[in-house]
Amino acid sequence: MAATAFQTQYRQEFIAGFEQRQSLLRDTVTTEAVIKGNTATFLVASSGGASAVTRGVNGLIPARDDSLTQTSATLREWHDLVRKTNFNVFASQGNQRAIMQDTTMGVVNRKIDDDIVDTLATGTVAIGSSSTLPSVSLFMNGLVKLQNASVPWDSNITFLCQPAFLAYLMQAEEFTSAEFVNLRPFAGQEPNWRDKPQAYRWMNTLIVAHPNLPGKGTSSEYSYLYHRSAIGHAADVGGMENVVGYDEEQGYSYARCSMTMGAALLQNAGVVVITADGSAYA
Numbered sequence: 042m043a044a045t046a047f048q049t050q051y052r053q054e055f056i057a058g059f060e061q062r063q064s065l066l067r068d069t070v071t072t073e074a075v076i077k078g079n080t081a082t083f084l085v086a087s088s089g090g091a092s093a094v095t096r097g098v099n100g101l102i103p104a105r106d107d108s109l110t111q112t113s114a115t116l117r118e119w120h121d122l123v124r125k126t127n128f129n130v131f132a133s134q135g136n137q138r139a140i141m142q143d144t145t146m147g148v149v150n151r152k153i154d155d156d157i158v159d160t161l162a163t164g165t166v167a168i169g170s171s172s173t174l175p176s177v178s179l180f181m182n183g184l185v186k187l188q189n190a191s192v193p194w195d196s197n198i199t200f201l202c203q204p205a206f207l208a209y210l211m212q213a214e215e216f217t218s219a220e221f222v223n224l225r226p227f228a229g230q231e232p233n234w235r236d237k238p239q240a241y242r243w244m245n246t247l248i249v250a251h252p253n254l255p256g257k258g259t260s261s262e263y264s265y266l267y268h269r270s271a272i273g274h275a276a277d278v279g280g281m282e283n284v285v286g287y288d289e290e291q292g293y294s295y296a297r298c299s300m301t302m303g304a305a306l307l308q309n310a311g312v313v314v315i316t317a318d319g320s321a322y323a
Contacts, residue, residue, distance in 0.1 A: 080114065086108065088105075089108030114304055130294050167314040171261045172318060173316065179317060198246045198267070210243075210248075258319065275305075283297075283298045284296070
């Protein structure tokens with residue numbers, strides 16, 4: 042006969058696993074809430090780089106046309122469906138229905154960011170290489186590329202970077218010293234520049250360190266410096282479905298999240314693709 046009979050205690054409240062669950066990027070691009078249709082068309086309007094003119098010899102002012110460019114984003118439906126039998130829901134630890142709903146929302150939110158990142162990757166203005174270390178100088182190179190293209194530095198610039206790139210920046214005096222910035226990043230308990238999760242503002246730029254960018258942890262990590270008006274993202278936000286249900290005939294529970302969306306590159310000059318070697322911090 043055993044002298045002890047130990048009991049195993051299982052915590053019913055589940056702990057969320059490490060994964061991105063919210064979109065970090067949709068607020069950094071031009072958005073369109075689609076009501077109906079399978080394409081969303083964005084209009085980019087400018088003077089086409091026109092210069093002021095004087096009156097002609099006939100006394101008339103020469104007229105010109107505006108440059109109007111229509112770019113369409115093709116919308117596709119994206120889904121995530123989780124299904125568990127009634128027995129698995131009953132016999133498993135934790136609130137399985139809440140877990141299903143939580144994870145399925147995370148999957149679709151990650152797809153929003155994937156669409157935007159895939160579109161950013163189509164930009165052709167590129168700097169850096171696999172032998173270039175992340176640095177303030179590399180960031181400044183991208184800044185100049187945008188300004189040379191007449192992209193306004195108007196608080197609508199986002200630097201979407203690898204975690205390793207941010208780690209290099211945080212070791213630079215220009216990023217942290219009070220001689221260069223009004224607020225040092227670690228003056229309080231939390232970084233003072235943070236205005237949303239995983240984001241800082243520096244050099245009038247929103248810096249977002251993203252965990253799921255191409256080349257992460259390699260010598261060819263890709264980061265992106267871009268203006269809000271360079272990327273368009275259309276989504277039927279009102280039609281986003283997040284449903285939880287139960288099938289009585291087959292005895293299973295399910296959670297489904299669905300969204301119709303698409304992204305498009307609106308102005309190539311407003312996106313700089315930056316390649317750098319972040320493998321030292323992999």
